[in-house]
Amino acid sequence: MHQGHLNEDFARRSAELEKRLGEYRSAAQKYQALFHQFPYGITISDENGEILETNVVAEELLGILKDEHESRSINPEDWNIIRPDGSPMPLEEWAAVVALRENRVVSKVMGVVGKDGGVAWFNVAAAPLHLKGYGVVITYHNISDKIQTEKALTDSEKRFQMLFENAPLGYQSLDENGCFIQVNQTWLQILGYAREEVIGRPFSDFLHPDWKEHFKENFPRFKAIGEILGVEFYMRKKDGAFILVSFNGKIGKDAKGDFKQTHCILQDITEQKRTQDALEKRLLALTRPMEDPEDVHLQDLFSIKDLQKFQDEFSAAMNVASLITTPAGEPITAPSNFTRLCSELIRSTEIGRANCHKSDSILGAHHQNGPAVRPCLSGGLWDAGASIIVGGKHLANWLIGQVRDKTQTEESIRAYARTIGADEEECAKAFWETPSMNVEEFQRIADLLYTFANTLSDMAFQNLQQARFIAERKQAEEAIKRHQSLHSKLVANIGDVIVIIDQEGVSRYKSANIEKHFGWKPEDVLGKSTWDNVHPEDIEGAKKFFADLAREPDKTGVLECRYRRKDGAFRWIEFTGVSLFHDPDINGILGNYHDITERKEAEKSLRESEARFKALHNASFGGIAIHDKGVILDCNQGLSQISGHTVEELIGMDGLLLIAEQSRDLVMGNILAGYEKPYEAMGVRKNGEEFPLRLEARNIPYQGKQVRVVEFRDITESKAAEAEREKLQSQLLQAQKMESVGRLAGGVAHDFNNMLSVIMGHAEMAMDEMDPANPVFADLSEIFSAAQRSADITRQLLAFARKQTIAPKVLDLNHTVEGMLKMLRRLIGEDIDLVWAPHNNLWAVNMDPTQIDQILANLCVNARDAIDGVGKIVIETSKVSITDSPDQNSEARPGDYVVLAVSDDGKGMDFQTQENLFEPFFSTKDVDKGTGLGLAMVYGIVKQNKGFITVQSEVGQGAAFKIHLPKHTAPAALAPKKSAEAPAAKGHEMILVVEDEPAILNMARLMLEKLGYKILAANSPSQAIQLAKDPPGEIRLVITDVIMPNMNGRELEERLRMMHPNIKTLFMSGYTANVIAQHGVLDEEIRFLKKPFTKKILAARVREALDGSD
Template structure:
C-alpha cells in the first residue's frame, strides 16, 4: 500500500519534471532563435574578455566565421579598433572594457579595421552581465553607410563653404533686429570692409542716409512676407563711395516656424544701372517724336568716345583735319589734325571763329547726291562735310578739310588775316605748313566720308529697331537663390517593443515592456490578431505592408501606423521589421515598435500653423482708391470697410476727407512730390474716428490719362501688436535676466556650500577643543559667524532661484505666524507697533515652515526700514477664491488661496522702484545696508510654492505686500515645540560616509569619530560599493553626498540596499539638483542634511536616522 503511493508520487513528479523540461527546451529554443536571428550582432564574453558566444548576424557583420570569432578575446592582439577620427582606440576605451570596469551600460561608435585595411563602423553597446562566469554582452549594428554619408556631408559642406565664400554674388544674413550674422568674402570685396567691421552691426549703418528710414519701415514687412525680389539700395563702401546693389532674399525659420534670420544675395549693379540708364535714355530719345532737334542729341545714340577714336584714326590716315559738330557748327568731338592756321590763328579771332562755324553749318547740311566740297568761308582752304541723319532728323555734321592746292595763295591769306585782325606774318607762315592736296584727291576722301556718314546713320536706325524689339521681349532677371541641402541622419535602433507576427497577422511574441508603453501585458495580445489594435484607417496599408514584407526572405521594411493602447487611446508607432518566415523557430516577421506620437503631433501642428498663416495671408487686403487731382474715381470694397463709406459715397469724394486733419499736410506734400514709398499717417472714418493707416501710392495710366492709385491699409491692429510685442519683449528680457541669476545660484550653490561646510566644521571643532579665554577663540568665532552668514546668502540665492531644498508640511498659517511674533517685535524695535490680525477658520497651506519665517523676516525688516521714526506694521491673514479668468499681465490663476499680507505706513515706492522690486541685487538701501536679495528670495519662495505676490504702494502712502498661497485640503500638522539646545548626541554604530570632496569627507569622519561612531570613508560611489561588499561589521547607516560624478546619491543607495537591505540612508548636499527632490521639494521618506552643517546638527541628524524607522 505504502509502496503504491510512492510509485504514484514518483510518477506524478516525473511527469511534472518532464513538462518543465519541455518548457525549458521550448524557451531555450526561442531564446536561441531570437539570439541568432536578432537583426543586430551579439557577442557574449566572460570576465576575462574571452568570447563565449556570437550570433549569425555578428558573423555577417564582421566577415569572420563564428568559430574564428569565438576563438578570439577582447584585446588589441585580436582586433584593430579605431576611433571615429581614425586614430587607434586604446583598450581602456573599448565599450566592453569600460562597461566591465565601471559596471554600467556603455554605448560607443567604434571602427573595426579588416585584413584588407578597410574600416567597418559600428554602433556598439556593452552591458555587464551579473552572472557567474559571464562578463559583458555586446550588441552592434553596422553604421558604415551612415559614417560615410556624414563624411561626404562634411566634404560637401567644405566645398559649399568654399563656393559660398567665393561665389560671384555677395551673401548676407541678418537677425530679427536687422543686424549682420554672416557675410561672404564676395560681399566684403564688393564693399571693401573686413569681416570684423561688419558682423553684429545694423544693416542700416551701411546704407545711404536717404535709405535708412525706408529700410527700418520695410524690414518688418520683409520678415512678415518672407521674400524680396529685386529690391535696390544705395550702400556706402568703406572708402565713402556709394554703390547701387540689388537684393533678392528669403527668411529662414526655426523648428517652430518662427523667424530666425534672413538669407539674401546682393549684386553690385552700379555700372549695370548706368549702362541701362544710358540705353533707356537713348531708346527714349529715338522712340519719341523728333520734331524738335534739341530733343535728340548725338550722344544719345552713339558713344562719343568711339566716334572720337575713329575720327582720330581717319584724320591721321587721310592727312586731313576732322571734327564732328552740332548742326549749328558747335564742336561735339575734339578736333583731329587741325592746322595751326585754323586752330591757333583764324579761330582765335571772333570774326574768324564765326565764319568757321557758318561754313561748317553749310558744309554739314544733308545732301542726297554726295558730299558738299568747297573752300572754307574763313581762310579759303578746301573743306567738305556730310550729315549724320537718323530717322529723318539731322543730328550732326562730320567735317574734313584744311588742305590747300594751287588755287590758294599766300597773298589771299595775308589779305584775310588783315580782315579778321589776325597776325599777318604768322598766318603766312602757317599757310605753308598746311597739307597740300589736289582737289580731285580731296574729293575722293570726301566721298569716303559721305559713304561712312550715311552708313553710320543707317546703323543707328537699325540699332533703334533692334532696341525696340529687345525692349518688347525683355524679361526680368531671375533672382539667384541659394539653398543649402539638409541631410537627415538615420539612427538605427531596436525600438521599444520587440514583436513576432506570423503569416496570418497573429501575435506570437511581445516583449514585456509593451505594458510600459501600451498598457497591454504580453498575454493580453499574444495569440490574437495584430489588426485588432491597429487603427481602422491604417489596417489596409498595414496588411499590404506585411504581405510585401513576407514575400521575400530577410527583407526589411518600415511602416508608420496608429496602434491602440489598452485604455483605448491610439499612439503613432514606427514599425521596423524583417521577414524570417524561412526560419522554423521564428516563422514570422521579427520587428519592433517605436512610439512617434510626439513627432506626428508636431508635424500636424506645423501643418496647421502653415495653413493658418497662408489663410491669414491670402485673406488680408487693404483699401484701394484711384483718384485724379484728389477726386476718387474708383475704389474697392476694402476701402469701404476701412472708411465706413459706401462705394457710391466714396466715388467723386475728395480723397483728403479720408485723412485726419493732423496728417493732411503730410499727405498733400507727398502727393505733390510724387512720393511712392510706403509711409504712415492718420485716417478718419465716416463716424469721425481717427485711426493709423499706411499709405502707398503709384502713378498709373487709367482710361487714357495718368492717375494716382493709393493703397490704404488699416494698421490699428499692427500698431497695437507692435506695442504688445515691445511689452512682451521687455517681459521676456526681464524673465531671462531673472532666470540667468537663477541658473547662477543653482550652479554655485553645490561647490560654495561644500567650501562653507569645511570652514564651519573645522571652526566649530577647533572651538570645541579650545578654552574660550584663548585669544584665537574669538577669531574662530568670527570665522564661524562669517561662514554662517555666507551660507544664509547662498540659501537666499537658492530661494530666489526656486532651487532651495524644502520639506513642506501642512500648516495653519495663523499658528505659524503667531510663533514668529515675539521674534519679529524684537526685530523691528520698540518705536514701531506690530499689529497681528488673523482670519478665523483659515484654510491650510502645504509649505516648509522655515520659508514662512524667511518671508515674514524679510518683509518686516523692509517695512521697518521704510518707516522713519514711529510707525505701524500690520500682519494679517485672509482667504480668497479667484474664479474669473486672470488678466494677461497678472500671475494669478483661478483657485482658492490663503493670503498673508504685510502692510506699513512708511515712505512707499514710486512705479520705477516697483518695476525692479524683485530683481536680485536691486536695493534702495545704502551699499552696506543690504544684499538686495531679500525680496528676490521672497519672490522665489512664493513661486516655488505655486503662489503669487502682489504689491500696492504709492510715494508717501506706505506699501502692502500680499502673498497668495494655494489652499491645501489635508489636515494641519502641528509643529512640535522647540526644546532647549541639547549636547551633541553620540553613538557607537558603524557608518559609511561617501563624499567626493576630500576636505568634507575628512571633516565628517573626524566629527563622527569624536561622537564615538565607527567610520568607513569613501571618496566615490565605486569605492563605497567595494567597502560595502566586505565590511568589518554591520553598516547601520550610509551618509552620502547627492551630487557626485558617475553615480548620484540616490543611485548609490539603491545599489547598497541590494547588498544590505536594512541599511539606512542620510543624504547631504548644498544643492540636490532634483536627484532626491522635485523642484526643490523633498520626498517625504527622504532623510536630508543640508550643507553647510555644524557638528551638533550632524550629530542630531545621524541620531534621528539611526533611531528612526523606515
C-alpha cells in the first residue's frame, strides 16, 4: 500500500512538472515572438557590455548579422557612433554606458556610421536589467527620416533668408504709423543705406519733398483697402540722388483680423522709364510712311501659329505652364501645359479665379530690369511674366508659372482650397501632380523667358521697320515700270524667289534663294520649262494665266499654284507677275514666288472649322438664330423644326414674326436693352399654333459688326410636366390634409364616443323608468338627442378620414337604394319630386349598406337645400368601364364601376365653391344649418371603398354628383328589409364585460342586468383574466373594449379562448384603429358593437352573439 501511494504521488508530481514545463515553453515562445516581432531593434548585454541577444529588427537597422552582433561588446573599436552635430560621441556618453553607470533609463539620439559610410540615426533607449547575468536592454528607433526632414527644414529656412535678402526685388514692411519694421538687403542696395539707418524711421523721410504729402494722404487708404499695385514714388538715395520706385503690396493682419503691418515689394524703374521714353520717341520716328502704330497688335507682327508652337515647345522643355496675353489679359495664344490644379480646380471657383486674374495683372506690369517673379495670389505657386514692348508700346505679356515651390506644404494648398471653396482632396492630389522647383531653378527659367520676350520685342520692332521696307518695295515696283535696271528690280523683290519667264514658259532667270526655298540651284532650272515643276493639276490654269498676262504690256496678275521642290514635295506658291515683254532688259514676265503653303493650310483648317461649327450649329438641341436689329442673318435646322419654316424662309425674315403678338413688346424691349438672361415668351409656328418658348440672347461680333445670337427652346413639354407636377402636388396636399383630419378624428373618437355612450345610456335607462308624461322625460329626451347628434358628427369625421369601422357586404345597389326611397321622400318633403331611375342588370358592389344610407341622405339633403320651392331630384344607377385615366379626373383608375348619381335642378355652384366642396367644415349654408362635414364624409366613404366622385354644376343649372364604386364579381345579396322596432331582447346567460372606462363599465353592467343577464365586470384585461380563471359559472360571452392600456381587445380574446374555447366575443369601440379592422374594414367573423350605443342595440347585439354560431 505504501509503495502504491509513492507511485501515485510521483506520477502526480511528474504531471505537475510537465504542465509547468509546458507553460514555461509557451511563455518562452511568446517571449521570442514578441522579441523578434517588436517594431524597434533590441539588444541585451551583460554587466560588461557583451551583447547576449539581438532581434531581427536590430540586424536590419544596424546592418549587422546576428552572429556579428552578438560577438560585439560596448567598445568604440566595434562601433562608430556620432553625435547629432556629426562629431564623434565618446564612450562615456553612450546610452548603454550611462545606464550601466548610473543605474537609470537613458534616452539619446545617436548616429551609427555603417560599413558603407552611410549614417543611420536612432533614438536609443537603454534600461538596466536587474537580473543575474544581465546588464542592460537597448532599443533602437530609426529616426533618420525625421532628422533629414529637420535638416531640410533648417536648410530651407536658411535658403529662404538668403533668397529674401538677395531677392531681385526690394522688400519693406511698415507699421501702422508708416515706420519701417523690416527691409531686405536688396532694398538697402537700391537706396544705399545701412539697415540701422532705416529701421524705426518714417517712410516719408526717404521720399522726395513733393511726394511726402501724397504718401500721408494715401497711406490710410492703403491700410483700409489692403492692397496697392504699381504705385510710384520718387525716393531719395543716401547719396542724395532721387530714383523712381514702383511698389506692389498688401497689408498683414493679426489673429483678430486687425491691421498689423504692410508687406511691399519695390523696384527701381528709373532706367526703365528712361528707356521707355526713348523707345516711344523711336516709335514716333517710324510712323511715316506706316499706318498709325496704335493700330499695331502682336498678331499683326507675328504668325500666331508660330508663336503657339514656340510657346508650346518652351513650356514642354521648361516644364512650366505658359500663355501669351494682351495687356488687358485677353489670351492671344492657347494655354500650354496648364496644370489641373489651376485650370480645373482653383479657376473653377469665383474667389480662385479672381485671385488668378489679380496675379496675372500684377505680372502684366512691365519690368525693365528683369522678369516679374512672385508667388501666385491663388495657391502660392511660382509665376513669372515678361512684357513684349515695341517702340515703347506694351503689346503683350508672356506669362509662365503654375510651379510648386519645393518648400510648399500640402497643408497650405488644403487651407487655400477651403478658403476658396474648392474640393480639398482633389486640390491635394493635383498639388502633387504640379511640377516643383526651388526659387533658383524657377528664376533661371524666368530669366530665359525675359530674354525670349525681349527677343520677340526686337523682332516685332524689326517687323515694324519692315513696313517701311514694304513701302520702299512698292516704290521699287513702280521703278520697274519706269524701265529701271534689272538689278534695282531684283533688289526690290529680294524677299521672294525672283523669276523671269519667256513667251514659251522657259525659265530665263531664277534668284539664288530658290535653293533655300525649293532646294533647286538656279542652274538646275534655268533654260528648262517652268511647267516641269508645276503640279499636273495646275498646269493648264498656269499656262492660261501666262498667256493672258502676255497679251497686254505692264499687265499684272496673281496666280496660286503648286510648285515642286527638288525632294518631290509640292508647295503652294503665290506668283505675282508683270508683263514686261516690251522692256529689252526683261523681255518676259517678271515675277516672284511667294510660299503660301502655311496660309493654304490655315485656310483649309478654317474651312474645316467652319464646317464643324455649321454641323454643331445645326445639331444644337434648340433653335439658334443670328439677327441684326430683328432681321435673321443665319439660323440652324433646329429653328426650322421649331417654327415650321424652312431655313431658306427664315433667313431674311423679321424674327418678331416667330413671336406671338402678346409677347412681341417684351421681346423687342429685351432686344433694345441688350438683355442676356433667359426669359419666357410665347412663340408662333408657321401654321399659327402658339407655344411657350424659352429665349436667351447674347451680343456677338459677326462679319465685322455687333449682332445678336438667340437660342429658341420649345418648352411645351416642360410646361406640361410642370403643370402635372403642380397637379400632383395639389393631390399630395389634399391627401396630407385628409391624413391630418383622420389623425384628429381617430384621436378624439375613442374618448368622445365613450363619453357619449355614458350620456346616451343613462338617459335611455332613465327614460325607460319614467312616465313619458313626466316633464323631466322631455329633458332627458333632449339630452339623448343631443348625444346622438354629437355621435353623428364624430361618425362623419371618421367617415371623411376613412377611419370609420365598416362591415362590407356584397350588394345589389338597386335593391339597397329602393329600401331607402320611402325614408328619402320623407326627408326631402312633398314639394320636391324624387325620381328613381335604376339601371337593369347592374353589377354588384362590396360595401357596408349603412354607408349607402349615409351617402344618399347627405346628397339628397344638400340637393333639397339647393332647391328653392318646387323642384326635382333624380337618383339613378348605371355601369361604366374606364380604359384610360381621364385627364379631367386624375383620381379615376381603369376598371369597371357601378355609378350612383344624384342630380337636382337647384341653384348650382360656382367654380370656387366646387374647388372647396369636399373640404371638412366648408359650407355655404348658414351657421345653424349644417356642420360642413356632409360632403367631406361622402368623399371619405367613396375613397375608403376605392371609388371616386365627380361633380358637374353651373350657377343656375343645378348640380350632379356621380359616385363610382368598383364592380364586385361575387353575386349580390338582397338588402334586408327593415322590420318594425321590437322590444329589447333579454336573456339569463353569464357575460364577462371588460372596459377600462369605469362609467361605461357600470352603465353596460346595469343595462345587461336589467335585461336579465349575470354579469362579471372587469376594468382591465388583467382583471378579466383573473375572473375567467375561476368563474361562478360558465361564461358564454365576453364583451370587451378594443382599445385598452397594456393589452387590446383582440389579444384579450385570444387569452380567454385558451381558458374557455367555446366562449364568444362581442367587441365594442368608438374607434378600433386597426386592432380588429384593417383600414376600417371589419373581418367577416368579427362581432362588433359601435359606441355610442343604446340599450336596445346592446340587447340585440348580445342576443345575436349568443345565438349565433362561430
